[in-house]
Amino acid sequence: MSRPSKKAATKKPADKPYDEDGNLIRRMEEQIFHAEDRDEGDEDTGEDVSERTVSIALETDGRLSMQAFERDSSPRMNGDRDEEEVRVAITVPTHAVGRLAYALARERFKGEWNGEKDFRTFCEANDIPFEDDES
Numbered sequence: 001m002s003r004p005s006k007k008a009a010t011k012k013p014a015d016k017p018y019d020e021d022g023n024l025i026r027r028m029e030e031q032i033f034h035a036e037d038r039d040e041g042d043e044d045t046g047e048d049v050s051e052r053t054v055s056i057a058l059e060t061d062g063r064l065s066m067q068a069f070e071r072d073s074s075p076r077m078n079g080d081r082d083e084e085e086v087r088v089a090i091t092v093p094t095h096a097v098g099r100l101a102y103a104l105a106r107e108r109f110k111g112e113w114n115g116e117k118d119f120r121t122f123c124e125a126n127d128i129p130f131e132d133d134e135s
Contacts, residue, residue, distance in 0.1 A: 027058065028057065031055045034051075034053045050071070051070065051072075052068065053069045062097055063091055064091070065089055065090060067087065068089075069085070069087050070086045071083065071084070
């Protein structure tokens, strides 16, 4: 009697926004903050609602942007609601993203005894290609 063969588990590659060479092939975007604040009112006036969302995006051309969206909603005396929406976007152009990366890494790893090891671990955890050069 023959035994059924065990096939090696095939792992489907993650649907990554970059190719095998590390080139970005589609936009990366992630919501990094969301909060909703509700002030309870009485039954006649309803409630005030404030909502804030912040997201970050990396475009295929290398621009990096952070956007904030706020929505405030409050009841008026006649039962209608006042709604105000505000969107703010800050975009760093492609030619300045390297300087931004430098400034963020400097702030993140400044004063760390094992800064280079922490930097390596950070790159590995975020699937960022890097070269190790020990002399």
